[in-house]
Amino acid sequence: MDHTLPAHIALIMDGNGRWAEARGRPRAEGHRAGAEAVRRVVTQCRATGIRHVTLYAFSSENWGRPKAEIRHLFSLLGEFLGREVPLMEEKGIALNVLGDMAALPLAARAALERGIRRTAGGGDMTLNLALNYGARSELARAARSFILEGARPEDVTEQRLAERLYTAGQPDPDFLIRTGGEQRLSNFLLYQCAYAELYFTPVLWPDFREEDLRAALEVYAARSRRFGKI
Ligand code: IPE
Ligand code: IPE
Ligand code: MG
Numbered sequence: 001m002d003h004t005l006p007a008h009i010a011l012i013m014d015g016n017g018r019w020a021e022a023r024g025r026p027r028a029e030g031h032r033a034g035a036e037a038v039r040r041v042v043t044q045c046r047a048t049g050i051r052h053v054t055l056y057a058f059s060s061e062n063w064g065r066p067k068a069e070i071r072h073l074f075s076l077l078g079e080f081l082g083r084e085v086p087l088m089e090e091k092g093i094a095l096n097v098l099g100d101m102a103a104l105p106l107a108a109r110a111a112l113e114r115g116i117r118r119t120a121g122g123g124d125m126t127l128n129l130a131l132n133y134g135a136r137s138e139l140a141r142a143a144r145s146f147i148l149e150g151a152r153p154e155d156v157t158e159q160r161l162a163e164r165l166y167t168a169g170q171p172d173p174d175f176l177i178r179t180g181g182e183q184r185l186s187n188f189l190l191y192q193c194a195y196a197e198l199y200f201t202p203v204l205w206p207d208f209r210e211e212d213l214r215a216a217l218e219v220y221a222a223r224s225r226r227f228g229k230i
Contacts, residue, residue, distance in 0.1 A: 015180030
C-alpha cells in the first residue's frame with residue numbers, strides 16, 4: 001500500500017457564496033459551480049486511487065440559512081444524483097450518506113436512497129456525502145445506542161464507539177482539506193479526524209481544480225505522521 005496517498009480524504013467544500021458574490025451573482029450560482037467542482041474532484045480522486053472520499057455538503061447548522069438557499073441546495077443535490085448515480089454505478093463508486101437522512105426533504109431522501117441502493121457493492125471507491133451532518137450529534141447518537149442496547153460500562157470501547165458512527169467500517173480520514181480560507185472544522189468528523197493531517201487553502205471551492213488537489217496531495221505526501229511516537 002502506498003502510504004504517501006491518503007486512503008480517505010475528507011473535504012470541507014467552503015466558499016461557494018463568496019465565489020458568487022465576487023462576481024456580483026446570486027449565491028445559488030456559486031452552489032451550482034460548486035457542484036461542478038464536486039464532479040471534477042471525485043473523478044480525480046478515483047483516478048488517483050483514493051478509496052474513500054467524504055464531502056461536507058450540508059451541516060446540521062446549515063438549516064439556519066434562508067429557506068430559499070436550502071431549497072436550492074437540495075434541488076441541486078437531486079440534479080447531481082440524477083446525473084451522477086448512473087456514472088457512479090458504472091465506475092464502481094458506492095454512495096453513502098453521513099448524517100440524519102430522516103430530516104431531509106422527501107425528494108432528496110428518496111433520490112439518495114435510490115442512489116445508495118444502485119451503487120451498493122461499488123468496490124473501487126466509497127463516496128460519503130455528509131448531509132444534515134454534525135459531529136456532536138453523531139456522538140450523542142452513538143451514546144444513545146449504547147444505552148438502548150443496555151451496554152455495561154466495559155462495553156463502551158473506542159472500537160465499539162467507532163462502529164456506531166456514520167463512518168462505521170471505513171478507515172479514518174488521513175487528510176482533511178478545507179477550501180475557502182477559514183481554518184476551522186465546523187463540527188465535521190471530530191472523532192474520526194483525531195489524527196488527520198489538516199490542510200487549509202484560500203482557494204474557493206468552485207475554483208478548486210486538478211492542480212490544487214495535486215498540490216495538496218504533494219503536501220500530504222511530505223508530512224511526517226507520527227501518531228504520538230518518535
Ligand atoms: C459551502 O459554501 C457550501 C455549503 C455550506 C452548503 P458556502 O455557502 O458556505 O460559501 P461561503 O462560505 O458563504 O462563501
Ligand atoms: C461548513 O461550511 C459546512 C459545509 C461546507 C457544508 P460553513 O460555511 O457552513 O461553515 P462556517 O459557518 O463558516 O463555520
Ligand atoms: Mg461557508
